[in-house]
Amino acid sequence: xxxxxxxxxxxxxxxxxxxxxxxxxxxxxxxxxxxxxxxxxxxxxxxxxxxxxxxxxxxxxxxxxxxxxxxxxxxxxxxxxxxxxxxxxxxxxxxxxxxxxxxxxxxxxx
Amino acid sequence: xxxxxxxxxxxxxxxxxxxxxxxxxxxxxxxxxxxxxxxxxxxxxxxxxxxxxxxxxxxxxxxxxxxxxxxxxxxxxxxxxxxxxxxxxxxxxxxxxxxxxxxxxxxxxxxxxxxxx
Numbered sequence: 001x002x003x004x005x006x007x008x009x010x011x012x013x014x015x016x017x018x019x020x021x022x023x024x025x026x027x028x029x030x031x032x033x034x035x036x037x038x039x040x041x042x043x044x045x046x047x048x049x050x051x052x053x054x055x056x057x058x059x060x061x062x063x064x065x066x067x068x069x070x071x072x073x074x075x076x077x078x079x080x081x082x083x084x085x086x087x088x089x090x091x092x093x094x095x096x097x098x099x100x101x102x103x104x105x106x107x108x109x110x
Numbered sequence: 111x112x113x114x115x116x117x118x119x120x121x122x123x124x125x126x127x128x129x130x131x132x133x134x135x136x137x138x139x140x141x142x143x144x145x146x147x148x149x150x151x152x153x154x155x156x157x158x159x160x161x162x163x164x165x166x167x168x169x170x171x172x173x174x175x176x177x178x179x180x181x182x183x184x185x186x187x188x189x190x191x192x193x194x195x196x197x198x199x200x201x202x203x204x205x206x207x208x209x210x211x212x213x214x215x216x217x218x219x220x221x222x223x224x225x226x227x
Binding site for chain 1: 145147154155156157160171172180191205210211212213214215216218219220
């Protein structure tokens with residue numbers, strides 16, 4: 001149950017795009033289309049922003065999009081806004097009906 | 111509106127026990143798989159445990175297997191996490207989460223567990 005690998009940080013100016021990767025193995029990210037992404041502001045609970053690789057819950061802006069290729073999933077935030085500054089975590093369903101989270105990425109809006 | 115409210119956290123000595131509760135409302139609790147997820151101070155999210163709708167199927171992370179027990183009371187719309195043999199490395203905010211398909215759909219605000227002498 002090793003954590004999925006994410007870059008520690010990412011940044012962009014308002015209006016720009018930032019993409020965060022989430023690398024696992026064929027036992028998790030590569031083996032299932034159950035990759036999700038969560039946004040967490042300081043002191044707050046995580047919030048689901050992407051599920052099943054590409055789907056957005058209602059109320060989540062379409063500036064957030066997800067994709068997957070092989071063992072790596074990605075989250076892209078387009079048209080960065082100040083309120084997008086937060087920590088972002090991926091998660092994946094894994095073998096033996098377990099779950100694993102990513103190491104987390106701090107997004108800074110310059 | 112989905113609401114998940116955790117309680118039961120606090121300071122406990124190493125080797126001690128604690129039971130966390132999560133009161134659910136705003137959705138059909140008895141039809142929802144549920145999870146516990148924890149986050150150590152300044153660290154990332156870690157999945158802890160999962161339970162199916164009637165409590166007959168449970169899963170645990172290796173780090174808590176044999177020490178933690180997840181359970182639920184559908185009549186009271188409440189999820190539990192019984193924790194024994196607590197270690198300093200169990201110190202974390204513990205979140206309950208309502209499951210979606212392969213995801214953690216809704217989250218509570220968390221309850222802090224501190225294991226220290």
